[in-house]
Amino acid sequence: MKRIMFVCHGNICRSPMAEFIMKRIVDERGLSDRYYIASSATSTEEIGNPVYPPAMAELMKHGIRCTGKRSVQLQRSDADRYDLFIGMDDANIRNMRRILGEAAYGKIHKMMSFTGSDNDVSDPWYFGGFDKTYEDCYAACSALFDLLEGGKI
Secondary structure (H helix, E strand, C coil): CEEEEEEECCCCCHHHHHHHHHHHHHHHCCCHHHEEEEEEECCCCCCCCECCHHHHHHHHHCCCCCCCCECCECCCCHHHHCCEEEECCHHHHHHHHHHHCHHHHHHEEEHHHHHCCCCCCCCHHHHCCHHHHHHHHHHHHHHHHHHHHCCCC
């Protein structure tokens, strides 16, 4: 089983959107039993809070439910439990390295790198474009899935 952790600052917008999009992708292909997918935060600011309502609404527009998801913080012990850690931007990557330690560096990737881009996943917290965040996450999750299933990751 491949274990994937999506990570952003607060775990209320981008990383839960990526988590539930990826769950949808693997479920649609009948491969849910081959993947464990989760998301977490690098900060403590939102711990215990649900997915931000506009992020939840954007997922619902695409028929994706995230009911019950609450923000959790990335822990050093996660380094041994997950195969891939996927950060939404450069700040997430720096914080993930600090939290997880050097042993996990090879497991850490920037989300949009799977699409061949060095861009950050659009952060709707600052500009409100939840549709753009969905598009970024969907494109990157689709590319990641193809790489995983093709044995390239």
